[in-house]
Amino acid sequence: MFDRLGAVLHRRRTVVLWVSAVALVLAGIGGLGVEHRLVHGGFSDPGAQSTHAQRLVTEHFPSSGDDLVLLLRGDGPVDSPAMVSAGTELTRRAAGTPGVRAATSYWTAGRSPALRSRDGSLGLVALSLSGDEDDRARTAERLVPDVRRHARGVTVMAAGPAQVQSEVGKRTGDDLLLAEAIAMPVTLVLLLLVFGSAVAAALPLVIALLSILTTRAVLNALAGTVSVSVYSMNSTTALGLGLAIDYSLFILARFREELRTGATVREALGPTVRRAGRTVAFSALTVALSLVALLVFPQFFLRSFAYGGIVVVLSAAAGATLVLPALLAVLGHRVDRYDVFARLRGPARPAASPESGRWYRFATAVMRRPVLCGGGVIILLLLLASPFTRVSSGLFDDRSLPADSQVHRATQLLRDRFDAGAPGAVPVVVRGAGGGLDAYARALSAVPDVRQVTTATGSYAAGRRVREPGPAGAALAKGDYALLSVVSPVEQDSAAGTRLVRRLRETAPPDSARVWVGGRAAEVEDSTSAIARATPAAVGIVVGSSLVLLFLFTGSVLMPVKALVLNTLSLSATFGAMVFVFQEGHLSFLVGSPQHTGTLDATIPILTFCVAFGLSMDYEVFLLSRIRERHLRTGDNTESVAFGLQHTGRIITAAAVLVAVVLFVFAISGVTLLKLLGVGLALAVVLDATLVRAVLVPSFMRLAGRANWWAPGPLRRLHDRVGLREE
Template identity: 50%
Template sequence: MSATAQVPPPDTGDRAVAVTGRLARVARLLVGRRRVALLVVALVAVIAAVAGGGVEGMLSSGGYTPQSAQSVSADQVLAQRFHAGAPDLILVAHTDAGVSDAAAVRAGEALTEQAAKAQGVVYARSFWSTGDATLRSGDGDTALVLVKLAGDEDAAYHRAHDLTPVLEGRHGPLNVRVTGLSQVNSEADDQSSKDLTRAELLAAPLTLLILLAAFGSLLAALLPVLVGVVAVLVTYAMLAGLAQVTSVSVFALNITTALGFGLAVDYSLFLISRYREELAAGRDVTEAVAAAVRTAGRTVLFSALTVALSLAALLVFPLYFLRSLAYAGVLVVILAAVAALVVLPPMLAVIGRRIDRWDVFAPLRRRLPGARGPEQGVWHRTAMVVMRRPVAVGGVVAVVLVALALPFLQARFALMDDRVLPRHSDAQVAADVLRTQFRSAQTAPDVVVLPDVDAAAQGASLTAYAERLSRVPHTVRVDSAAGSFAGGRQVAPAADGYVAPRGAGTWLSVLSDVDPSSAAGERHVRAVRAVQAPGAALVGGAAASQVDTKDVLADRLPWAGGVIAASMLVLLFLFSGSVVIPLKQLVLNILSLTASFGAMVYVFQDGHLKWLVGDFVSTGRLEVTVPILMFCVAFGLSMDYSVFLLSRIREEYLATGDTTRAVAFGLERTGRLITAAALVVATVLGALATSQLSILKLLGAGLALAVIVDATLVRGLLVPALMRLLGRHNWWAPGPLRRLHQRIGLTD
């Protein structure tokens, strides 16, 4: 490795000069037409507020299982050809007099008939309509009504939203609660809307206080908040438009609003800080704005690109929950950067040198890092202390991060169920009754659909197949057109409903004694799928959906990781001219993220320290899509701070050629800002942890922790330690790549 292979001198990189030159010209244009620009911004904000006003009603619930999955195909065939399939709504009816009491029987039959006649209902069957003893609790006081709704997951969700108020509550002697996947989705939708309002009310004042502490000036602190508000309003309108062309998850509103506001404030923070530096250097207002946009603005665009590419990796997963968050996330990140670059120049031009007015925290600001000379601040001194003992400091931090990551080795994953809801919600309470008083698999059995098998013509083969299925470990009973089987022998005659009304086709219900959402439930599905069938077989049910989802996520995860790694390596090379820095940043980001994942397993899976984030139902498993979403979002945010720190380090290194001085300078210039930016993003995302939905609680707490760990332990300690150890080799690149960077690289 040659230590002489350094970054190119600052006068190279024609494309970068062109980009930054255009940014400066746009900034001057906005400054020159400041009143018109601000009028246009105000008009856009008003239109966006109107267009996005009804966005909540346009979003969808669900999207956690790929539509190409075998389990989805099985459910579709069951509903369309057999008017069967797993229930979308489960009515849990309780009476102290017992469900066989005459009054309860009349009420139960009437309830079942009412549900069956409702629009969009495929079937409704109950203990009272079928006499099936498995639909009655052991104490005889509770019975179930199973309701299948027509259409896909979205259609079932909307029908459940309308039907549930009619079916729940008192029906004669029966007290009815409603649960099931569609009801869980409906309650989660309503709860997420309430939680979004709470998060916004909590985050806004805290953000303003953080910015006041960072800037001192109330006027300077208000500007990023205003930019953030514009970004959020346009985000709402953008989601409303996106929902017209594709399904968008209801959680996109919470996540993209937090990201849009947090990043808009972050980008504004760095632009305003650079503007103040340029004013202090003696530039007039117009040139200070242009210089700030030319330097920090270029970094903002580059940072937004890194975050957007990280979120775009979610597109490799065929789940519209993740894909819709990718679409929305990429758009909102770009929107946040554009909002900062378009709104701030005219506003700064109007404010001019009054940016430091109303310096309410002047005494405090003088004591903050960076408030004194460039070699007197706390961050400069911290960097120098770390770089004097890089092995000791770096080693201790690395050990701490690895220790935090260890619980992730014991992570267990499952699909979202009713326990994502608040502990005392109706759907969660009703589902608890199912788990404690009924065999849970009864309401979510494995199903095997044989769409091309003629039950009459192939009776012997169907009987043999049902017998084999009944011998699969943990199978309690197999119901089919050939009869009911247990332990390899027939225990009951054939029942109606297992043969297609017209044409060939039959299906079997495979009842197990294991929780469908458990690892044992997954093993049971795989065992059922391994049994040789008399024709093409589709295996569905709740456990099968979980297996299919986890399999497709595991299959696509390396591709997502490859997209993120490749894009980050290329972008950081273009930014730094080094191959060492991108590889180092990739390792550091992964280390900080796995530490956050370990903490999430310790708290949310294992249930330790629950008081930190509020009460929730611990299931012993993490929702399978959340760590993937956390990784993509947190990785992008980590790169965001890496870019801001690296830009100032590289700027000083190009001027002096001294890595140690450059690192201390860069950390001093950005340490206070990165800390403030991280606190803002952690506050906005952490506000999601106040949600009553455990999935948002997990996501918010996990991302907030990842941001804080990255901004403190990684950026503040590990980065200077490693850069000191590598010295001039930080900037190494092979000759061909060095020449390539001189032609197309990004420089200030």
């Protein structure tokens, strides 16, 4: 396929460029409004017990919901006439808002102490909202500003899951615009430094634009049939820009290398597309298959990254292997025009032999002491990885927002000034309890860390009924269902909260009854468990596809295993650094001092693994393609490694720096989730392109010698039939 593609693209370059221009316009039109079709949430397992419990509470006990919590503060205490009037009026107004199923407040629910701060200065309005996570977030987005406009003499603050999702959605959009505004000019300057030529520097940005717009259009179409997370736009932009730069750099470097040998433009395009283009296509397939692994997870937050990522990878590769060669066919030697740094560099120097290149000399020096160099890097990576042994998984919450965020401040007030469990009690829904409800409530109240259990039959503590059922108890039973509200002093977003959920679920329900335990801690437990169950399948897809594709690419059994081991080392170091900075708070000032909760979002390590593993294989394929090409000509293993690093070291380093800059821009995000993902991926790319490609690969290949290219007879014959071969 690639053997004649260069000639075809040269001959049909005008047609290719016109078709590409039309596709670019159509993609731009197709992606209009995509931001408004993407949805919030997606972190929970839709089939989990906690998710079902939430649905049952919303359906049967809407007055017990706390999707949105309004904190009201006035000039006097909450029992003052002015506050009673204002609180009652705001509760009625909120209850009449479309999307609100029920509204309960301190002033309309018998002045329950649970809905008043301990000092009496704050009162609560707890709202149950209809619809899914996205519907509830959009309701909060409409309701909160309306309530604030009509508040008279009171300050209104908003908390609760719906408000967190609403504010995160706004900040995510703002962060994306800011990241693009910073990343594009910085990337252009770096590309100018790499290429010198303004024309060559602009070409990767053209391919990036094509891939990003194409992906936006596809996501817009997908959003009509499946749930697509708002976060996918940020990842699509970063990944599209990064991979377009990666692939374009490789194509451009090979094209300019061929031109320097004296080849014509048409002659240069042949080997460029046949070798570099084929390598780019193969690399893109490897990255795309790594992202396919995200589809095995039930959370649509993770699946959304697969939707956007696969499309942006394939479109970037298509742009680099089809559109870019057509552009080069038109530009020819003019690709080196407008060298803005020519005066700084002085007169052009004659091309040096590969043996005198700095990367060649560096690789040779490493291979003279492979055990010392490689061993030292492995020890360093293991030290960086060691904090990962202390990882504690959690889920995204209000503390993912900055400390000055309004919803974060409001939620902290709930934690600090209200009795534990006011809104936020663990809801336990039971069906078919019958006369066994009293005994079950007693059993739950005797569970360690449970302060009180309230249900239709009364309130319970320490295994005894401490209060007879009151008028409000009737709302806690409906038909065959009953709701038990479990109040506990432990923080739900903590390991203690997770232990509490496990104990509640282990408590035997009445005979023939079914029980669903919900709440924040249950959601964390169920989501992390779902991720843990799906992780082996995801890792299997990533590892299996990489091993197969690298074997087809190299014909070696050892090379794929080596790539797997080295990638695992660099990723482990990345995970360790993420725990050290974001979970434990060390050196967090380097990334904007995000809030740290003592946990790491459970979705980020697996997301980082799939994306970073694919990017690592990207550089692995680039390097091995030149090593293998040279080895087939000379048969000299050591010289081939040095030659390959000489011809790709600068490209890989430049690409990694550019990709890392694009990703690290997300460190400015006010949302810790995006900050963590951007910084983690940037670090993974830098570690892989420097320590792994420049030191560990030459060390390993020097020690392995001829075994690098060995395969047993049956596999060698298989590769001869279906593998990639140099023509």
